[in-house]
Amino acid sequence: MIIVMQSTATEAEVEAVTALIAASRLTSHVSRGSERTIVGVIGISHDKETLLGQFAEMSGVESVVPISKSYKLVSREGRDEPTIVRLPNGVTFGGETLAIAAGPCSVESREQIFATAASVARSGANLLRGGAFKPRTSPYAFQGMGLEGLTIMRDAADAHGLAVVTEVLDVRDVETVAAYADILQIGARNMQNFGLLREAGAARKPVLLKRGIAATIEEWLMAAEYVYVAGSHDIVLCERGIRSYDPMTRNLLDLTAVPLLRSLTHLPVIVDPSHGTGVRALVAPMSLAAVAVGADGLIVEVHPNPATAKSDGPQSLTLPLFAELMDRLDPVARAVGRRLPAKAFAV
Ligand code: PEP
Ligand code: MN
Numbered sequence: 001m002i003i004v005m006q007s008t009a010t011e012a013e014v015e016a017v018t019a020l021i022a023a024s025r026l027t028s029h030v031s032r033g034s035e036r037t038i039v040g041v042i043g044i045s046h047d048k049e050t051l052l053g054q055f056a057e058m059s060g061v062e063s064v065v066p067i068s069k070s071y072k073l074v075s076r077e078g079r080d081e082p083t084i085v086r087l088p089n090g091v092t093f094g095g096e097t098l099a100i101a102a103g104p105c106s107v108e109s110r111e112q113i114f115a116t117a118a119s120v121a122r123s124g125a126n127l128l129r130g131g132a133f134k135p136r137t138s139p140y141a142f143q144g145m146g147l148e149g150l151t152i153m154r155d156a157a158d159a160h161g162l163a164v165v166t167e168v169l170d171v172r173d174v175e176t177v178a179a180y181a182d183i184l185q186i187g188a189r190n191m192q193n194f195g196l197l198r199e200a201g202a203a204r205k206p207v208l209l210k211r212g213i214a215a216t217i218e219e220w221l222m223a224a225e226y227v228y229v230a231g232s233h234d235i236v237l238c239e240r241g242i243r244s245y246d247p248m249t250r251n252l253l254d255l256t257a258v259p260l261l262r263s264l265t266h267l268p269v270i271v272d273p274s275h276g277t278g279v280r281a282l283v284a285p286m287s288l289a290a291v292a293v294g295a296d297g298l299i300v301e302v303h304p305n306p307a308t309a310k311s312d313g314p315q316s317l318t319l320p321l322f323a324e325l326m327d328r329l330d331p332v333a334r335a336v337g338r339r340l341p342a343k344a345f346a347v
Pocket of ligand 2: 275301311312
């Protein structure tokens, strides 16, 4: 259940509520919004009805909302106001300006990353993407540059005023990746790695949570709930396509998820049209569509020379194709009341 405090509720009144929650052997989660404080109650009570009545009678309490959903704190009922995730360099997910992450699938070399960062910043991206730890289907495929890749990402992003989004694959690497990234990416294959979700949440860094390869929307929201409960409230959901029966595309990009999630959760939602389609020619049209249906941003694979890419070359845009996409996105973003990040000046 969720206890909504009155806008005039005092700290002592909030404390009285959390004290009763603790006395009932339940856990409380206090979320302070700009308008009001909401207390989430976590755990199972055998006498829910009595407890509901008790909370409703307490001073400072506006209403008590029983939430039957298994995700509570990330749900719309848990918090009305949309969450805006803010990164240190001013990038926002959920604000008027879209978050646009661009870069290669894998970090391959310093030259590759610096060339990409310079170009995508000039085209108007505000985050640099790139995997240093890669989740590869085959154990013999390129596994990523590891720590060296993280340092390259950080250096290139700082040189071009970009934020860093990169995947953390293993619970043992959370601290290391968190030291270099502005937002920790949890990949599709790890969406239900509950230990990793907890550890990433405990790192108290923003988290980009990709949809699992065959995850329902509800499973995805429950995965986000794990991160939220563990301590990070700055969670961005990323629709990246789900497995379908049709091999023409790598995945089936579920754009319905964007407006649907809007009604279910206060968390921002972005779209990955690269993994969502697996086909370079489909990346631009699906990017335009994603922004049109209200996505808060995009994460796009871009490579200076996709033919030589160590992973995901066929779905990677070239640098000029990314620049062209950004120009085409501009009027679509404006049509839905959003704007693209400012383009960096050539340096
Ligand atoms: C990626 O973004 O590089 C990636 C591996 O994505 P996903 O987890 O969506 O497959
Ligand atoms: Mn990839």
